[in-house]
Amino acid sequence: MSDSSSIEWCDTTWNPTTGCDRISAGCDNCYALVMARRLKAMGQAKYQTDGDPRTSGPGFGLAVHEDTLNDPFTWRKPRKVFVNSMSDLFHARVPLDFVRRVFEVIEATPQHTYQVLTKRASRLPKVADKLPWPSNLWMGVSTEDQEQADLRIPPLLATPAKVKFASAEPLIGEVILHDDWIGLDPYRRGEPSLNWVIVGGESGPKARPMSPDWARHLRDQCVSAGVPYFFKQWGSWAPSGWHGIGRPLPGSFFVGDEVDAAGHRVEMVRTSKHEAGRELDGRTWDQFPDTKTLEVASRG
Template sequence: MTTSIEWTDTTWNPVTGCTKISPGCDRCYAERFSERFRGVAGNHFEQGFDLTLRPERLEQPLHWRQPRMVFVNSMSDLFHKDIPDDYIDRVFGTMERAWWHTFQVLTKRSSLLRDYLKRRYRDRLCPRNIWLGVSVEDSARLSRVSHLQDAPASVRFLSVEPLLAPLGAVDLTNIHWVIVGGESGPGARPLDPVWVRGIRDQCLDAGVAFFFKQWGGFRPKTGGRSLDGREWSEFPTIEPETYRDAAE
């Protein structure tokens, strides 16, 4: 499915639905969207945001011939505790077979991601076309970064969205890409530009690619994406080919 998410080309949802585990989930866009269609017969979201396996979608990427950046489970979390390991195996099997795509797997359940990857890739790294990421919304969730760093991934990224509080110092060792954004939608919590600058500057110092997605419901007085008189386009951003090469 095509998407308006700026850092990917398409979404693939072999699972839909989820449950909340931290403050970043409080105003989940996927839940808000899905629940609009609960009970609508024949709709993909007839079950609302209840966790639902979608085995009929498992092989969809194999039929997409042109290479794409694919965000996996934009409407769920692949490492939800109620998703069986053998089903996750099937998702990873498709990603491994569809080597011409780049898959972006993002989770808040970082310890389960780490443990699964260590079981599946005991003596090697996860294939380079599968990027693994964790969501981090505040400093209390920085342990997710450590879990990701401990996983046998080739490319690792952080989604700092929605950013709800300053992160402080972040260990960016073996992190390749950081996405930052504010919360959008009804009741969006504000984003302080100082928090964004802090992450941006750490990425610049560490040579880590930085992508600023959106202010969300907050708009700085400077307008646009400009901070400190500099345009965000001046800062390093993700380039798929670059990171495939970096993982060689």
């Protein structure tokens, strides 16, 4: 049974598979791994498969759930659906036939919008021509730092997805979007580019601070290129409004580039996700792709 979601950029989560394995630094403090352990202890049937303790954990072993495939047909009102908030649909152990069936359900329920997010971008070009790519499917990759952005965005852009997006959450290092990724390279105009960028800081007891400069630079690039920008959260660290030098006080952290000749840097303080809020430079950024415009553009 799918539930309403507290994730700011979707209405509902749908998990036809559960479980995963950590593969990059963005996975270090995986919320889904912790949640799976709790759900296993509560006796939840979908979370009784254990994963490799080196990369996964209790209740977080990869499992396929055939009985969830009909869930979207029961939803009366149109929804934005995050597919696999507790897994990765393109995990190597998810059979291609099952991925195809998920895509077929998406195609058969055009009233909903589906957001698929993967860290396994290298699998995309291997299977893209074996899958349907309905217009209500938004395909995204996680880009927590520049290394992963460089590895994951090019395979994403090579897919036939109508909407392609990058999720820089948790943003643990600066990411600069290449001009050809956002349609600014004059030699590659008209080629596939990103249609949406999500940015968010990490939350939880082991969260790493996100520099406000990283979020601002991505916002400025998106505004310049006309790419919708969604600022999801600060997470468990937020800017205090002060700048510091030397050693930070207990409970604070200095991040970002030096802001003056003396070397003052932005002070980040520990807080709750709720108290930190979602404002960047005094406003929220809740932009989404305009799918009608994209549909017209794709038809020429």
